[in-house]
Amino acid sequence: MKKSIIEMHKGIFEITVTVNGEKKELAVKNGEFLLDALRRYGWKGIKKGCDTGDCGSCAVILNGRPVLGCLAPAVTAHNGEITTIEGLGTVHAPHALQEAFVEAGAVQCGFCIPGMILSSRHLLDRTPDPTEAEIRKALDGNLCRCTGYVKQVEAVKNAAKKLAGTKK
Amino acid sequence: MKNIKYYAFPSTVKEAVALLLNKKYKAMALAGGTLVAKTLPETVETYLDIKNVPIKNIKLLGGNLVIGAGATFDEIDRSKLCRGWADGVLSGAAAKCSSQLIRNMATIGGNVARPHSFNIFPVVLLGLDAKVRLATCSGNRLVEFQDLYSSGLGLRPGMDSLITEIIIPVKTKKWKCEFIKLAKTESSWESYITLLFSAEKKGKALTQVRVAVGALSPRPFRAPEAEKALLAGTGAAAAAGAFASELEAARAGEYRSSAASSLFKRFAASVG
Numbered sequence: 001m002k003k004s005i006i007e008m009h010k011g012i013f014e015i016t017v018t019v020n021g022e023k024k025e026l027a028v029k030n031g032e033f034l035l036d037a038l039r040r041y042g043w044k045g046i047k048k049g050c051d052t053g054d055c056g057s058c059a060v061i062l063n064g065r066p067v068l069g070c071l072a073p074a075v076t077a078h079n080g081e082i083t084t085i086e087g088l089g090t091v092h093a094p095h096a097l098q099e100a101f102v103e104a105g106a107v108q109c110g111f112c113i114p115g116m117i118l119s120s121r122h123l124l125d126r127t128p129d130p131t132e133a134e135i136r137k138a139l140d141g142n143l144c145r146c147t148g149y150v151k152q153v154e155a156v157k158n159a160a161k162k163l164a165g166t167k168k
Numbered sequence: 169m170k171n172i173k174y175y176a177f178p179s180t181v182k183e184a185v186a187l188l189l190n191k192k193y194k195a196m197a198l199a200g201g202t203l204v205a206k207t208l209p210e211t212v213e214t215y216l217d218i219k220n221v222p223i224k225n226i227k228l229l230g231g232n233l234v235i236g237a238g239a240t241f242d243e244i245d246r247s248k249l250c251r252g253w254a255d256g257v258l259s260g261a262a263a264k265c266s267s268q269l270i271r272n273m274a275t276i277g278g279n280v281a282r283p284h285s286f287n288i289f290p291v292v293l294l295g296l297d298a299k300v301r302l303a304t305c306s307g308n309r310l311v312e313f314q315d316l317y318s319s320g321l322g323l324r325p326g327m328d329s330l331i332t333e334i335i336i337p338v339k340t341k342k343w344k345c346e347f348i349k350l351a352k353t354e355s356s357w358e359s360y361i362t363l364l365f366s367a368e369k370k371g372k373a374l375t376q377v378r379v380a381v382g383a384l385s386p387r388p389f390r391a392p393e394a395e396k397a398l399l400a401g402t403g404a405a406a407a408a409g410a411f412a413s414e415l416e417a418a419r420a421g422e423y424r425s426s427a428a429s430s431l432f433k434r435f436a437a438s439v440g
Binding site for chain 2: 065068
């Protein structure tokens with residue numbers, strides 16, 4: 001029978017997760033949230049903003065859907081698959097969304113952008129040709145204090161077109 | 169979460185209930201965790217994660233709409249079955265809850281199991297005569313939603329039993345319904361008031377009316393005088409007056425009473 005319970009030892013839970021396609025063994029602290037655990041292990045693309053589930057800067061994709069790293073206890077990622085912004089693209093080979101955000105001028109201070117791009121990626125995965133209303137709804141949990149969201153919406157539309165073109 | 173000693177992730181309802189009932193673990197069930205992950209009671213020592221328990225389906229059974237307790241707000245928002253039921257109030261309410269990132273995590277079961285005045289589903293379920301299926305130590309138990317929070321239930325969902333399904337009766341499928349959330353912004357979790365108006369019309373007569381009110385107290389309540397007035401056909405203005413009196417009695421305050429009774433008057437006029 002598959003083991004369905006793990007015990008804490010000296011304040012630590014040993015968990016197994018796949019982060020950006022790579023299997024990892026993480027030692028997460030009791031009471032630690034995914035946001036803090038991932039940052040502690042070097043995935044700094046996940047940002048600590050409000051820490052109360054309001055701003056969306058800590059969004060990561062966990063088991064196929066974007067979640068708030070500040071509200072997900074780290075231990076619950078056990079056996080899960082995580083995608084952080086580092087798993088989407090690199091400086092030299094950016095993802096279509098990353099390119100589109102830069103080209104549209106959607107990035108100002110940049111703090112909210114990792115979460116926003118991951119939310120956008122999930123949207124485009126299930127709605128390849130989204131309407132403006134659908135984009136705004138998908139991003140309603142990602143707050144940006146620099147912009148008025150116009151450029152980000154434009155960026156997602158442009159990325160959708162680009163991705164549709166590459167699929168043809 | 170500092171007192172947590174175990175993390176359990178059962179894959180069946182039976183296993184989950186056994187863990188809840190095992191005194192060694194002092195477990196509490198969590199699904200999305202958005203309401204309680206940061207505020208677990210200190211007595212809890214096991215984080216019982218029910219994400220692998222197969223209670224997520226949304227389906228029709230015997231004509232009733234059955235929503236698995238593990239269905240997320242996002243899944244309910246996108247469900248064709250929910251959108252086509254009772255003027256789509258279930259999907260509409262799910263879409264009005266907080267942000268997409270919260271809707272991806274939060275589940276209807278968690279929203280119902282943890283009474284809080286700002287929870288959105290209790291008021292909707294109260295206005296749709298919903299029932300709740302609980303897995304307990306002695307098997308499944310079906311309870312009226314309105315009895316879920318009564319002390320007479322003798323159960324503490326999530327601590328000694330597990331909510332597995334929410335059942336919306338077939339009779340409500342074609343009801344005329346309206347869900348309203350009055351809040352500072354559309355995505356605010358906090359609401360000034362939440363309202364569910366529902367009515368069944370046969371010919372020219374109203375045969376069923378429900379007026380449910382949330383956000384004023386941890387548990388939503390119905391407004392029986394407003395329901396009676398509307399059923400009696402006394403007119404929208406009189407029914408709204410009765411509703412305003414009930415809200416004032418519930419200490420809703422002038423703004424909420426006035427706004428909610430105006431909205432009810434509009435609904436009453438639309439179905440009258």
